[in-house]
Amino acid sequence: MNIQEYIINDVKPLQVTDEVTVSQNIFSQLTYSHLPVMENEVYIGCVSENDAHCFESGCTLKDVKYALDTFYVMVDTHWLDVLEAFAQHDCNVMPVLDDNNQYLGYYELKDILQLFNDSPFLYESGAVIVLEKGTTDYSFSEITQIIESNDSKLYGCFISGYNDHLTQITVKVSAENVNQVLQTFRRYSYEVVSAAEEDTYLDNLKERSDYLNKYLNM
Numbered sequence: 001m002n003i004q005e006y007i008i009n010d011v012k013p014l015q016v017t018d019e020v021t022v023s024q025n026i027f028s029q030l031t032y033s034h035l036p037v038m039e040n041e042v043y044i045g046c047v048s049e050n051d052a053h054c055f056e057s058g059c060t061l062k063d064v065k066y067a068l069d070t071f072y073v074m075v076d077t078h079w080l081d082v083l084e085a086f087a088q089h090d091c092n093v094m095p096v097l098d099d100n101n102q103y104l105g106y107y108e109l110k111d112i113l114q115l116f117n118d119s120p121f122l123y124e125s126g127a128v129i130v131l132e133k134g135t136t137d138y139s140f141s142e143i144t145q146i147i148e149s150n151d152s153k154l155y156g157c158f159i160s161g162y163n164d165h166l167t168q169i170t171v172k173v174s175a176e177n178v179n180q181v182l183q184t185f186r187r188y189s190y191e192v193v194s195a196a197e198e199d200t201y202l203d204n205l206k207e208r209s210d211y212l213n214k215y216l217n218m
Helices: 020-029 079-089 109-117 140-149 178-187 200-216
Strands: 034-039 042-048 093-097 103-108 127-134 154-163 166-173 191-195
Touching (some): 020 034, 034 093, 079 109, 093 109, 127 178, 140 154, 140 178, 178 191
Antiparallel strands (some): 034 042, 093 103, 127 166, 154 166
């Protein structure tokens, strides 16, 4: 997936010699969390909206250079890593540098989120399954093999949580043979934390439990 086409330059980067009022005026017109700052054609960091409104109006960005946030991604950074960078720095603008560390422009968070929305993990119909297993006991190759051996398709898989020595894995599979997939996971000692599709294994257990309770209460 090529995300370089989403690099934009709608707003020119600020110069370190600009007065902070320049950044304040831009922030008042936009919903950006940060604005890139350049010094001698070199990207040196971003000024945040919160900081910009706290600076004294008579100073320049060079006077507050210490407060700049120095985050960015490279032009060949994968879109998932770009999305992670947005989350780590709590921003909606991400500067992009080339292999020579030259500033190219920036990504907007909404554009990268749209890429995620357009991925098969979200738009393909199927079943979302949350699994849990010992951190050293699971493998993605095993998970994939279990799904595909039951003639189902894997649309996506990621680590969704840790709990002590357990790892939680969320997978999305095609709707075919979901119950067989779930039962195979259980045979391989995966705990099925939740499954979006009907799980006949749990239904059978519930029916047997209801029958036993009825028998004991006779």
